[in-house]
Amino acid sequence: xxxxxxxxxxxxxxxxxxxxxxxxxxxxxxxxxxxxxxxxxxxxxxxxxxxxxxxxxxxxxxxxxxxxxxxxxxxxxxxxxxxxxxxxxxxxxxxxxxxxxxxxxxxxxxxxxxxxxxxxxxxxxxxxxxxxxxxxxxxxxxxxxxxxxxxxxxxxxxxxxxxxxxxxxxxxxxxxxxxxxxxxxxxxxxxxxxxxxxxxxxxxxxxxxxxxxxxxxxxxxxxxxxxxxxxxxxxxxxxxxxxxxxxxxxxxxxxxxxxxxxxxxxxxxxxxxxxxxxxxxxxxxxxxxxxxxxxxxxxxxxxxxxxxxxxxxxxxxxxxxxxxxxxxxxxxxxxxxxxxxxxxxxxxxxxxxxxxxxxxxxxxxxxxxxxxxxxxxxxx
Numbered sequence: 044x045x046x047x048x049x050x051x052x053x054x055x056x057x058x059x060x061x062x063x064x065x066x067x068x069x070x071x072x073x074x075x076x077x078x079x080x081x082x083x084x085x086x087x088x089x090x091x092x093x094x095x096x097x098x099x100x101x102x103x104x105x106x107x108x109x110x111x112x113x114x115x116x117x118x119x120x121x122x123x124x125x126x127x128x129x130x131x132x133x134x135x136x137x138x139x140x141x142x143x144x145x146x147x148x149x150x151x152x153x154x155x156x157x158x159x160x161x162x163x164x165x166x167x168x169x170x171x172x173x174x175x176x177x178x179x180x181x182x183x184x185x186x187x188x189x190x191x192x193x194x195x196x197x198x199x200x201x202x203x204x205x206x207x208x209x210x211x212x213x214x215x216x217x218x219x220x221x222x223x224x225x226x227x228x229x230x231x232x233x234x235x236x237x238x239x240x241x242x243x244x245x246x247x248x249x250x251x252x253x254x255x256x257x258x259x260x261x262x263x264x265x266x267x268x269x270x271x272x273x274x275x276x277x278x279x280x281x282x283x284x285x286x287x288x289x290x291x292x293x294x295x296x297x298x299x300x301x302x303x304x305x306x307x308x309x310x311x312x313x314x315x316x317x318x319x320x321x322x323x324x325x326x327x328x329x330x331x332x333x334x335x336x337x338x339x340x341x342x343x344x345x346x347x348x349x350x351x352x353x354x355x356x357x358x359x360x361x362x363x364x365x366x367x368x369x370x371x372x373x374x375x376x377x378x379x380x381x382x383x384x385x386x387x388x389x390x391x392x393x394x395x396x397x398x399x400x401x402x403x404x405x406x407x408x409x410x411x412x413x414x415x416x417x418x419x420x421x422x423x
Contacts, residue, residue, distance in 0.1 A: 046114050049096035058110060061101065068097040163240075165192065165256075165284035165293035172297050174267060176304040180336050180362060182269035189263060189295065192256040192284045198248035200289040202255035209242035217241040256285040265297060270365035272309070275299040307336055312371025314361045319380040325349050333375050335360050343375055351379040 050057050055067040071093045073079075080086035099105045108116040170189055194200040203209060211217040215234035219241040222229050233239035247253030263282060276298055283293030301309070308315045318331060328347035332340045335357070343355055354374045361371025385393070 047092070048113075049100055049109060052092050052096040053100070055100075059100075064097065064100050068093065068101075163287040163290045165286040165290060167293040168283040168295045170295060170297045171300060172265070172267075173300045173302055174271065175302055176307060176309065177336065178267065179271050179299075179301045180269060182271075183267045185265045185267055187263050187265055187297075189261050189282075191259065191261055191295075193259045193261065194285045194289070194292075195248060195251035195255055195257050197250040198255060200255045200285070201244075202248055202251060202253040202287075202289075203244045204246040204248050207244075207246065209244050212237035212241055212243045215241060255287055255289055263295070267299070268365060270312070270363040271299045271301070272311075272362075272365070273299060273301045275365070306334060309362060312362045312364055314371065314373045315376060316373065317376045317378055319378045320345060320349075321380060322382065325351075325377070325379040333357065333373070335373060336362075341373075345377065349377055349379070351377065353377045 050059065053064065053067040053071055055064055059067070072090075075086055075090045075093060099109055105116075168189065168191060170187060172185060172187065174183065174185075195202070198204065199206040201208065212219075212234060214236035215221050219234055219237065219239045220231050221234050222231050224230075234241070237243050244253045248255070251257050261282075263279065265277065265279070267277070276296055279295040279297065281292045282295035285292050306316055314336060316333065318333060320329075320331065324331075324345055326348065328349070329345050331343050331345060333343045335341055341357055341360065343357070345355075354376050357373040357375065359370050360373035363370045382389070
């Protein structure tokens with residue numbers, strides 16, 4: 044039976060270029076895959092025919108020969124391909140399909156054909172560091188102990204006894220992956236001998252067992268700048284986990300958590316402090332001493348007639364800004380305190396004061412005036 048024209052097999056135009064041929068091939072592979080055509084007894088042969096056609100046309104030299112001589116170019120010892128070792132039906136199916144498979148799935152089988160990696164970068168590490176609000180205010184130098192992997196001194200990080208260099212893996216010839224035939228498919232997998240690295244260590248280091256790194260606690264000095272807040276991240280380059288077999292070291296990230304304070308609450312660069320005052324001070328006014336986070340005191344004037352919740356601002360007494368310089372403000376929130384455990388005489392004086400001050404409570408007078416009008420409307 045005469046061979047079909049390779050362009051017709053792929054449903055491609057005569058002389059089509061590589062991009063069009065690849066698209067045509069992908070369409071035919073999906074269309075004729077035997078798993079999708081179990082009711083078609085010819086699917087397997089057609090599938091092989093498509094791969095044979097694409098294997099010829101994807102190669103520029105073979106394509107040029109085919110375009111000039113047709114199938115005769117590849118028949119025993121004649122035409123332009125004599126001596127090239129190719130015979131119809133014996134094309135590198137695995138190579139042909141791998142090209143398209145990589146294109147379809149973005150290197151799912153391992154991506155590319157480069158060799159395995161000799162060394163692997165170490166992991167980044169995270170360290171959570173708690174600081175007090177006072178420490179966040181002034182900054183500090185902290186010493187931390189970090190459990191981590193460090194380069195093995197015995198083998199200088201190579202993983203091999205005496206610091207010898209690794210050798211090329213004999214199983215994958217340094218590629219880091221091997222191919223296996225599964226039915227119509229050639230599947231690439233990571234090399235089981237070298238775990239995809241392309242190299243092996245014949246005599247592993249007795250200290251690190253060939254890893255090139257060992258576990259060890261390290262003490263590090265960390266500069267905590269003034270103004271840090273919960274969530275601030277400090278990066279220490281190359282202070283993370285050592286790389287595998289001499290690979291580059293990862294980074295260490297320190298995450299700050301500012302602990303709650305007994306007196307102050309923080310909101311960004313501003314501080315808030317609630318201070319109780321007596322009913323008398325709230326009524327006639329006065330002064331109070333407000334604490335500041337630096338350990339100082341600020342005298343604050345309380346206006347007469349102040350109500351609970353009133354905030355008095357002390358400029359520049361808040362937290363320093365980590366990035367922009369300057370500082371936030373300190374807000375003093377006044378809380379008018381009701382006295383408890385009164386003596387008989389104190390109660391008498393308060394009752395007398397209440398009788399004399401009915402006209403001095405504008406908020407109460409206004410509220411009860413509205414309530415009285417409401418009740419009258421309901422009854423009317």
